[in-house]
Amino acid sequence: MSRIGVFVCHCGENISRTVDVERVAKAAGEIPGVAFSCDYKYMCSDPGQSLLKKAVAEHKLDGVLVAACSPRMHEKTFRKATESAGLNPYLCEMANIREHCSWVHEDREKATEKATDIVKLMVERVRKGKSLAPITVPVTKRALVIGGGIAGIQAALDIADAGHRVVLVERDPSIGGHMAQLSETFPTLDCSQCIMTPKMVDVANHPNITLYTYAEIEKVDGYIGNFQVTVKHKARSVDQSKCTGCGVCMTKCPKKKIPNEFDQGHGMRPAIYVPFPQAVPNTPVIDRENCTMFQSGKCGVCAKVCGPGAVDYEQQDSFTVEDVGAIVVATGFKLYTIDRKPDDSPIQGYGEFGYGTIPDVIDGLTFERLASASGPTGGKILRPSDGKEPKQVVFIQCVGSRAREKGISYCSKVCCMYTAKHTMLYHHKVHDGQAYVFFMDARTPGKGYDEFWRRAVEEEEAVYIRGMVSRMYQKGDKIVVMGSDIQVGVQVEIEADLVVLATAVQAQDGADLLAQKLGISYDKYNFYSEAHAKLKPVECATAGIYLAGACQGPKDIPDTVSQASAAAAKVMTLFAKDQLERDPVVAKVNEKYCVGCFACKKVCAYGAIEEKEIRDRQGNLVKKVAYVNPGVCGGCGTCQATCPSKSIELDGYTDEQIMAMIESL
């Protein structure tokens, strides 16, 4: 730029009181390449802006510097004015001589000197500036929701109700997630199924929602506004378009004694099954590993009894590609399984608790199933080993949680509350029973939560013992629980009939693999990371992908639903426009210089950098270079400072610009 205009603002007296603005304007006029300079009382006012526009036209200016307040205040204002004067808005910059100068210094001489320096510095920035074109990307107004727990259901319903199409992909044969397994829910003790199943039905019936169950994400391509997602439809062995959901096959299947996952292995199901009676959809799947037909080729009963001929043993996995503009990830959590099934997590077990070896040591979700009217015991609290009603039940909180030495340092957030709930449910069902709770702290923030906890202690007579359990062992048909009461300072020994462990909430199995497909980040526990802990709690750093529910960290239902609606609102905001316009401060690769080391790719937190092949006319591979997807780049410039061959450059902050500024010092 060789015809720069410098406009120095008085800001009433805010600047001119300590800075000699006339002198600054005069000094600016003497900088080579500055074709015009002036000072004015209020540059941001209408007449101030007209002055700017007039000067651009009269003096044929090709760059504008407004020395005034912080660019965080008025950069937009002056860039707009510059644009309406016919120049590219990015050729206008601001020199901050108010917040960074006149307001923080008293010595007029020194403040004037500093203001002049700031102007000189910024003139160099304008001189080396480039016109930038705003980046627009089209938006496909269709959303993908991954995971059909309460989070995914709420997000899908909100987006669909706003008139947009939604694809909901659930890994299990039915939607519902963990909430469908719960008996009654804190803090109001309403029946989980009663509030959950209507929502599940709404999903199935919503004209804007396409529901894929027994399906998983295979591959994710594209970027905000334009994702192409490959969905794998696992072979159900039942044709969904033919099945009427009559359930005859399930009643006739001879293989009936398979532990039901939905009941935490405490009820039985056939080989052809729906996970629970209210499942949505109610189309069964065949569990091929346990099906006689699949294992030995003999049987075929379900196909014979199925009226519409829906059973299809030949069915294969199939794939569809879904075009969507936004993705909500709502894949939920799993419970820490301690010793029962060795998982590959670095977390060490609780061998001393005998979980997995003592049948009457169960986890919280199993207790939910025992307490549920639709559960394996019809809602009676009966212990697994002999079906007797337990008269002494010990609940242990923080099993796995807040135990740094065992590998998990966080609080699982819901256990204090659901344990209190369990003691109440137990007390309601076994009037002459006694509940004991070993706890470290009772954490009950939340509306009505502390009141709920107090009720468990004060009205429902649960005995809370502050302390840890050191050992448990089977003695006859009792479980001896040995622990300490640190408040009283004594050892405690309780002969329990049933022990319920509030095991830690952990990230879902495969959470990391899904994150890698989506290009989103996760923490060391595999919970998904939000873009900003406080101000962007539902956005992923990857544009166009949002989080809802326990996949981001342990959460109760109210928090899960709030976040799901927030994620839906973000999606609707995105869908409110046909084109996405974004700040063109993005990185670009100089393909000639790029040596394809991909150091930039490693440091880019946005996953904006891809590998691009350069081929000659014959189609031979010449080299691989980096390519920055402008729709995805966040504009931080970390790649540029990292690139060893200086082949990647952030528009608006080029080395040339910065070096020129430093030269002027």
Place this chain on the structure above:
Amino acid sequence: MPDFEPKIVAFVCTWCTYAGADLAGTSRMQYPPNVRVLKFPCTGRIDPVFILRAFQKGADGVLVSGCHPGDCHYMAGNFHARRRFAAFRALLDFVGVDLNRLQFSWVSAAEGGKWVEVVTELTERVRTMGPMPEFKELEHEELWSTFAGAAGGKSAVLNSPELKEAYDSIG
């Protein structure tokens, strides 16, 4: 050296430290007028070469400041910066630069007071240390950097036409 006014150059990120400095202004706090601020989107964008160049062009002290770890607007830029500068400091130490002239800090958008503290402290510290001549002399040496060499020993602009030509000739 009673009259020595040190020149301090601050490289700051837009989202945290620049905003923190703005807040010091709106709160009308006072600090020495020696500092000149260069704004970057993120500390991740700051190339150590900029720091060297600033020293060479007359800075007696350099401040690099961004968002607190974990608060980066771009998620991780400040972590990369932190790692980069840890190595860079060691290098400067090795070549004999007094590290008291180079300050790294985290100043958030809410920490106007901290900005004032950091700038004041650095200015006063460098004032007692006196001017820093070593790097300025280097400017006249031809081998200051290979880039500068390619550009005729005058400027260290990294993508000068000369440098481009050199690259192009390689293929």
